[in-house]
Amino acid sequence: MKRIKIFVGILGMDQHELGAIAVAQMLRDAGMEVIYGGRFNVPATVVKTSLEEDLDVIGLSCHSWEYLHYLPDMFKMMKEEKIDVPVIVGGSVITPGDKKRLLEMGVAAAFPSGARNEDIIETVRNLAQ
Amino acid sequence: MSEHQTRSGIPLKPVYTPDDLKGKNYDEQLGTPGDFPYTRGRRADPSGGWMHRELSGEGDPARSNEQLKYLMTQGQIGLDVIGDSPTMAFMDPDHPLAANAIGTQGVSICCLDDFRTLYKDIPLDSVVVSASLPPAITAAALYLLAKENNVPLDQIRGSVIQAPFYAEDCGYAVHMPFRLRLRMAANCVEFCSKEMPRFHSFVEDTYFFNQAGLNAVDEMALGFIEIRHLTRELLRRGVDIDSFAPRIAILVDCNMDFFEEIAKIRATRRLFAKMMKEEFGAKDRRSLSAVITSHTSGLSLTPQQPVNNIVRGTVQSLALVLAGVQALEISAFDEAYRTPSPESHMVALRTQQILHLESNVAKVVDPLGGSYFIESLTDEMEERICKRIQEIEALGDPADLSDKGWFRKFFEETMAEYSRKIADGSMPKVGLNIFQIPEEEDTLLKEIVEGKIEPWWERIDKVKEYKGNRDPGRIKDALSAVLETAKDEDKNLMGATMEAFEAGATMGEIGGAMRLAYNCPYDPHGLIESPI
Numbered sequence: 075m076k077r078i079k080i081f082v083g084i085l086g087m088d089q090h091e092l093g094a095i096a097v098a099q100m101l102r103d104a105g106m107e108v109i110y111g112g113r114f115n116v117p118a119t120v121v122k123t124s125l126e127e128d129l130d131v132i133g134l135s136c137h138s139w140e141y142l143h144y145l146p147d148m149f150k151m152m153k154e155e156k157i158d159v160p161v162i163v164g165g166s167v168i169t170p171g172d173k174k175r176l177l178e179m180g181v182a183a184a185f186p187s188g189a190r191n192e193d194i195i196e197t198v199r200n201l202a203q
Numbered sequence: 204m205s206e207h208q209t210r211s212g213i214p215l216k217p218v219y220t221p222d223d224l225k226g227k228n229y230d231e232q233l234g235t236p237g238d239f240p241y242t243r244g245r246r247a248d249p250s251g252g253w254m255h256r257e258l259s260g261e262g263d264p265a266r267s268n269e270q271l272k273y274l275m276t277q278g279q280i281g282l283d284v285i286g287d288s289p290t291m292a293f294m295d296p297d298h299p300l301a302a303n304a305i306g307t308q309g310v311s312i313c314c315l316d317d318f319r320t321l322y323k324d325i326p327l328d329s330v331v332v333s334a335s336l337p338p339a340i341t342a343a344a345l346y347l348l349a350k351e352n353n354v355p356l357d358q359i360r361g362s363v364i365q366a367p368f369y370a371e372d373c374g375y376a377v378h379m380p381f382r383l384r385l386r387m388a389a390n391c392v393e394f395c396s397k398e399m400p401r402f403h404s405f406v407e408d409t410y411f412f413n414q415a416g417l418n419a420v421d422e423m424a425l426g427f428i429e430i431r432h433l434t435r436e437l438l439r440r441g442v443d444i445d446s447f448a449p450r451i452a453i454l455v456d457c458n459m460d461f462f463e464e465i466a467k468i469r470a471t472r473r474l475f476a477k478m479m480k481e482e483f484g485a486k487d488r489r490s491l492s493a494v495i496t497s498h499t500s501g502l503s504l505t506p507q508q509p510v511n512n513i514v515r516g517t518v519q520s521l522a523l524v525l526a527g528v529q530a531l532e533i534s535a536f537d538e539a540y541r542t543p544s545p546e547s548h549m550v551a552l553r554t555q556q557i558l559h560l561e562s563n564v565a566k567v568v569d570p571l572g573g574s575y576f577i578e579s580l581t582d583e584m585e586e587r588i589c590k591r592i593q594e595i596e597a598l599g600d601p602a603d604l605s606d607k608g609w610f611r612k613f614f615e616e617t618m619a620e621y622s623r624k625i626a627d628g629s630m631p632k633v634g635l636n637i638f639q640i641p642e643e644e645d646t647l648l649k650e651i652v653e654g655k656i657e658p659w660w661e662r663i664d665k666v667k668e669y670k671g672n673r674d675p676g677r678i679k680d681a682l683s684a685v686l687e688t689a690k691d692e693d694k695n696l697m698g699a700t701m702e703a704f705e706a707g708a709t710m711g712e713i714g715g716a717m718r719l720a721y722n723c724p725y726d727p728h729g730l731i732e733s734p735i
Binding site for chain 1: 294
């Protein structure tokens with residue numbers, strides 16, 4: 075079975091990193107290859123990484139509202155570059171209302187706080203296929 | 204034997220008795236509040252209570268000014284303002300990476316005019332103005348504002364946080380090398396000790412890095428390592444210990460382990476007093492008694508059933524009041540989701556007022572002093588914090604540890620460990636990993652958490668316009684002076700910083716000039732050109 079390759083990073087100036095680090099470790103422990111993008115990403119850096127690394131999934135950790143404004147740009151750039159990689163987001167700031175809007179926007183899955191590790195892993199595996 | 208233990212792993216007995224205090228000497232270990240070693244508190248008089256305040260700041264400086272004034276009409280004593288994430292990173296709002304973060308998690312500040320607006324109509328000679336903003340810049344701004352408004356400098360009260368060690372790795376990266384961060388802190392403390400003698404220019408903030416999931420022992424050990432290092436640096440620069448030690452404050456986190464948090468604060472006061480007296484030779488009594496301020500734990504809050512966070516804030520505040528802190532801020536109930544709403548700010552302020560005015564808990568200093576359990580736990584905390592400081596300092600020069608990423612790795616491990624404990628349920632979080640309710644039933648206060656603050660994009664054009672209206676030659680000269688001053692380690696950066704700020708330079712430009720002097724890129728993100 076091909077090893078799943080997933081990007082984990084944070085957009086903009088949001089520096090809350092606890093979630094990203096924990097999820098990256100959890101996915102590594104589940105046997106995936108994690109490209110850890112850390113803080114200070116913009117849509118262009120994520121798209122560049124996706125092109126260079128041939129990612130299976132893009133994972134964004136969100137603990138400020140910046141991602142809500144970056145995501146439409148990112149999807150537009152991905153479309154222009156013909157990148158068809160599922161994007162998932164996770165973080166405590168994601169409200170029930172946000173989740174609905176994110177799924178409408180084209181996000182493949184959104185994990186608010188309290189999501190079970192097994193559910194995240196299973197979702198990533200399904201999306202990577 | 205009991206299997207119970209505190210959050211940091213101290214074993215707990217079912218019952219404590221006089222045997223637990225055998226061999227302890229009251230005067231040596233405790234003393235009356237107001238006396239060495241200050242375990243029981245800084246003062247014997249409880250009438251001052253504590254300073255009620257809430258961390259605030261959002262949008263542009265004018266919006267934050269309104270917010271501050273409103274909170275003061277509601278009984279808030281003292282101000283504490285935090286910057287948005289670009290401001291905290293020495294980044295102006297017109298930087299491409301700043302746009303979507305302007306004013307959403309704090310106030311957007313970049314020039315002296317912004318500080319004028321932020322503190323408009325706030326009497327600097329009577330209101331305590333604390334700031335979670337870049338410290339040297341803020342101290343410079345307050346100095347200049349005091350001069351402009353003819354406020355005597357010895358009447359300026361308030362504080363700034365010095366975080367040269369951990370900010371870079373833990374939520375507040377400024378992309379400056381350790382040596383520069385340490386020097387800025389030392390220069391700022393030295394300047395304030397001479398010019399603004401009542402201003403607490405040296406706040407050790409253990410709160411923000413404790414949000415990486417540390418335990419109480421590690422929180423204070425890391426805090427003391429930073430205090431000790433910065434103190435040694437100031438002494439090396441020839442600054443007298445008694446000129447700045449009275450203005451050291453420690454801003455602690457408060458998590459849910461009620462008695463451990465109280466013991467942590469009591470142990471911290473004792474450790475600080477002994478360290479200042481015995482190791483650093485402080486003689487002034489005020490140098491020995493640390494001011495303790497506090498913020499209840501944002502990390503302990505849950506997005507699930509946000510109303511429960513009001514209970515968490517109350518329990519933590521009670522612990523802090525019983526421990527005898529000088530100032531308190533409560534993480535608002537909606538903080539797991541958002542920058543505090545006006546509603547949650549109000550609940551947090553009212554929680555403090557109810558504790559203060561209705562519960563009578565603060566009428567006696569150190570009401571838990573003498574408890575077999577509390578004294579035993581305080582001793583144990585002190586011993587463990589001391590041991591941890593020694594262990595980490597034995598690893599090498601803390602400056603090297605910082606540069607080599609030791610602390611970064613440490614925080615990554617604590618973050619992963621904290622998440623593991625939540626995921627496997629070994630750290631119960633009601634509503635999150637135990638006693639959950641279905642999402643559709645979790646509706647109370649949810650309309651508040653759905654609220655958002657839009658980025659203040661209009662700041663981008665305003666700041667561009669501001670920059671365009673300046674005299675370019677004057678700005679260039681002022682920034683070149685910052686750069687030249689920064690190249691000479693023996694010079695104090697505060698003078699050139701104030702001159703540049705007065706000339707109209709921005710925080711982003713001043714920070715960039717300092718980076719250049721230390722052979723770092725002007726813009727760490729490589730997106731804008733240096734004006735010098």
